[in-house]
Amino acid sequence: MRAIRLHAFGPAENLVLEEVEDPRPGPGQVRVAVRAAGVHLLDTALREGVQGPLPQPPDLPTVPGREVAGVVDALGEGTSGDWLGRRVVVHLGFAPGGYAELAVADAARLHEIPANLDFAEAVAMIGTGRTTMGILQFADLGPGSVAVVPAAAGGIGTLLVQYAKHAGATVIGLAGGPEKTARVAANGADLAVDYRDPEWPAKVRAHLGGDEATVVFDGVGGDVAREAVALLGPGGRHLVFGWSGMSPHDGDGIPYLVEGVSQQVLGPVMMEKAGGDDPVRTLELRALAQAAEGRLVPAVHRFPLAGAAAAHRALENRGTTGKVVLEP
Template sequence: MLAIRLHAFGPAENLVLEEVGDPSPGPGQVRVAVRAAGVHLLDTALREGLPGPAPRLPDLPTIPGREVAGVVDALGEGTPESWLGRRVVAHLGFNPGGYAELAAVDAGRLHEIPAALDFAEAVAMIGTGRTAMGILQFAGLGPGSVAVVPAAAGGIGTLLVQYAKNAGATVVGLAGGPEKTARVAANGADLAVDYTDPGWPAKVRAHLGGRTATVVFDGVGGDAAREAVALLGPGGRHLVFGWSGKGLHDGAPYLVEGVSEQVLGPVMLERAGGPDPVRTLELRALAEAAEGRLTPAVHRFPLAGAAAAHRALETRGTTGKVVLEP
């Protein structure tokens, strides 16, 4: 099979397309003929050899990628035969192997893809959608809400805008540049503004006409977060789930005491509850998409374009969830 391999930590150019042996599914596993593989910002950090939320760096050489969708074409010992031939999607956790034409996956991680979704959309919902569902547990959105969404053209931001609109909230979406801003407007935001324009907060205040924001969904940090938090009124909430902008504090989140709440990791899973909170959020995300309430944005690259996908993600040159298609 063809796969993207990393032999040395470093720049995106270190991701190379190679011919490697086909994986064999072990006991309780399936083999998936991959039709779409998710690319995550964490993948770029691991590629560089940087510490992050992963328990450890991968052993080299490695095939990156932790989200796959495709068709089951082989079964390991003890795996139910009913999986064979089914369209499936799975998050691999911290196990790599997704950037390839074939991937071995634990059957317990599989979800059958709803008929309404293609492979790339399913990958977007199993990772990005799952995270969005986790964040939204803390939002309390309703008809009186005013939601501000930085990075509203991104994978998570796109879903947050849609969900907030469905809940009856007024939605302000922030994005960098006219192309991304136009996408945010087309996605349903009541106001889409370019946060690279120094006057954007004044535009938001003028649009709200005396109202204040009730919630800021912040995965960016930096100056955009600081200015967005200043739009909150009394009792407003700043939900922090990332700091990709690396503006203030050398990449640390922008936090305001009594206003900001970090909602990643164990906090998110504790709120989800159930015997398997990760799967709970995955099921919610897939159901929202299957019923047409959420439509993920997908930025597609060919498998051979993995390096280009990483560069685009690192330079904020993407819109929506980045997906490789073998």
């Protein structure tokens, strides 16, 4: 099979397409003929070998990627034959292997793909969709809410805008550049503004006409988030789930707090709130159900498998819209 391999930590160019041996499923596993593989910003940090708050970098050489969708084409010992030939999506956990034409996964982690989703959309929902469901547990959105979504053209941002509108909230979407702000507006935001414009906070305040934001969904950190938090009124919530606008070496130190505003850094607490024996799977099921019912429609930015390096560069340079996937 063809796969993307990483032999040395470093720049995106270190991701190379190679011919490797086909994997074989073990007991309780299946093999998936991959039609879409998710690419995450975390993958770019692992590719560089970044230490610190991130998971331990993988042993090399490795095939990156932890989210795949495709068709089950082989079964391991003891795996139900019902899976053979079915369209499935699965998060591989911390085991790599997704950037490939074939991947092995535990049968217990599989989800059948809803009929109205293609493979790339399914990957988006068990990755960014799962995270979105985790974040929304802390949002308490409804009529009268005013939600500010930085990075609103991204994978999570797109879903947050849709969910907030469905809940009856007023939604302010922030994005970089006219193309992305146009996407945010088309996605349903009440106001889409370019955060590269130094006057964007004034434009938001003028639109709100004296009202104040009630929640900021912060996945970027940095100056954009600082300005967004200043829009919150007393009792507002600053939900932090990432810092793509900051260096991964900056860790989780968020250097701005506003009196009267509650700040919560989301991470393992999302799993704790989801509860159950398998909270990750609980959130995946919620995300797929939202998509199956048409309430959430993921945005997808597609690259060919051979374009893995280009996909990483685009993510690092904020040149993507929606969930990034590789399609073998």
